[in-house]
Amino acid sequence: MIYFDNNASTKLDPGALSAMEAAFHLFGNPSSLHAEGRRARRAVEDAREEVARLVGAEPAEIYFTSGGTEANAMAIYGATAERGGSWVRSGAEHPSVREAAPGVPGRVVDPDPSGALDAARVVEAIDPGTALVSVMSANNEYGGIFPVGDIARGARARGALVHTDAVQAAGRVPIDVRALEVDLLSVSAHKLHGPRGAGALFIRKGVRIAVRTPGGGQEKRLRGGTENTPALVGFGVAARLAGERLLHDARAIGQLRDRLERSILEGISGTRAIGAGQPRLPNTSAILFEGALSETLLMRLDLEGVAVSAGSACSSGTLAPSPAILALGFSPRQARQVIRFSLSRDNTAEEVDAVLRCLPAAVAAVRQKADAPGPEAAAAAARSSR
């Protein structure tokens, strides 16, 4: 299996796995005062330090959650409920942001068709009633990196809080909450080779948000619920490794991605790379294959042992066109022809070669399927049938 779907989830790092295996034995409740509880507490707080370091925050500003979605919901619900008013977001946000504030009036600023988001347009959308601006650090579908720092400075001047969903960016490009000047920032463990089910929200010291899950008062009364010690331990190790390896990995992955993308664009006609030429994550390439239904291409590649993604999955297992791609101004038909390749440090040059070998025939077959029925293949199948 060649796994090029790392924006969906990544393989757990072996170091994180072994740390987690040990942490499963830390069965105490981190809130308990006894020795078993203290051991678990220490493991959780060590993890908090690692996550804080990855994004340039103080450990006291890191609040653990069950993942990116919960962190986004906590930030957006918390800020809008605390302050009242409206919010502003980009049109390329993940559903966990898009759907986080039902009933709260919002304004949406789309990126332009090049993939870039104009910071000035976002800032202009802020008015005195705007409680929060939420703009992702990097887009999950095509990897576009948005000017969160510029937006945050403009928003600050206008009195709005700023949240950024850094789930795709953290561990892939340098993230520093001080340089970005954001108030709230979400990260997720499983996009950086940590486990699923762990995430964190950075809340700048002094920023108040409404509490969504008070419960037993954990996470300084902002997020009740007994801490998931093994998952947070895995998150901590993964965050540390991601930080240590970031510059090296980003360069190596970027070279693989660039070669994959360049070879596809040169070798297969009717293709274009979405968001290329604008600031982008080094691991992501979203390619529009004109005339090829991406869902079928995904299935075909899966049968060949290559995992990619196309659009957003529905509960029934079908695919809808990606909202982010639509937000760039592509038609629904075009949005159904986009395949996302997202790489990680686990991928190799040989895997890129293998994908480049099987892709042209796969694309040709998927493009051809709209023709009249009855190709040679069907006739051959008939001859060999009962």
Next chain:
Amino acid sequence: MRIAVAMSGGVDSSVAALLLKREGHEVVGLSMQLWDRSAETGRTSRCCAIDDLSDARRVAWALDIPHYVLDLQEEFAEKVVRPFVASYLAGETPIPCSACNSKVKFATLWDRARGMGCLAVATGHYVRKATGPDGDRTVLRKGADPEKDQSYFLWDLTPEQLSAARFPVGDLTKTEVRELARAAALPTADKKESQEICFVPKGDHAGDFVREHAGAMGLPLPTLPGRIEAPDGRPLGVHSGHYRFTVGQRRGLGVAASERLYVLSVDPRENRVVVGAQSELSVREARVEEMRFVSGQPAGPFRARARVRHRGVETPATVVPGEGASGRVLFDEPVRGVAPGQSCVFYDGDVVLGGGVLRVNVAAPPRTLNS
């Protein structure tokens, strides 16, 4: 060989996948999401529901084959559901399963499967394929189990569609299929059969569906009430939608009479339903359109045994192809309950020669048994 199996979540397609897997093929399970029933909150129906998709997925897990769900709702609405509603409003009784087979399953699904590199597409239908008498063409045969034969729903495949199709359970009886499923511990082994139209909510009449969906499809509904009349025009009662009636129908007419009355014809233009005695139901001739010959094009008029409804009797007949894809079927004996919109399927023994869609008989008034 890489083969797609259209998996409905029922036992028949489950066993189809099982048998192909045992033959050593690379089997790919494909399920279709056809109709969104989220609007029907609190109502459940069979077939296209998510539960069936998850049954198909469980079978795929058990067989260790890849399984994908294809969202074919647009195709299904356009090629099956809208024509279904339009046909009822035109006074006919359509067969949506045929349209689904030839225009969605063996069309869009097969297209997608080919894109995935599949060389054939299999279903759980009880029909068989064979080589024709001249040795160079494939013919469609009835299933081996006379109780389960589904050839009546597959006559309108093109020869190209037939050549790509595989029917692994066609040689088996339903009992054998269930035994195979049980022996392989497939989760669908004892699943109940679905008989209803998959997109019509359970317990509803097709007419309810027509009334609910015609407006959204831009198809005008007739004004109510309409008239129920005797063949001579004598008023006998009123009806709540001519699309609720099918030629040959006896129950639910809401007309009191000394003799048993049957629907003789449905006339959408005059918004009336004509009822009469059973003897008046019989015809010696029927007009068919959209004729297709899955097992090979005939040179001219030919003899066949004709069937005008699923599980109906076969009547010896002469089929006379006419202009385009229309033609006439001359039955050797009178046939009752020839309902426009239903299929007329032509057989030679157990070979399906082809068929057509029955249309209103404009040529001749109903003839009695004595004519």
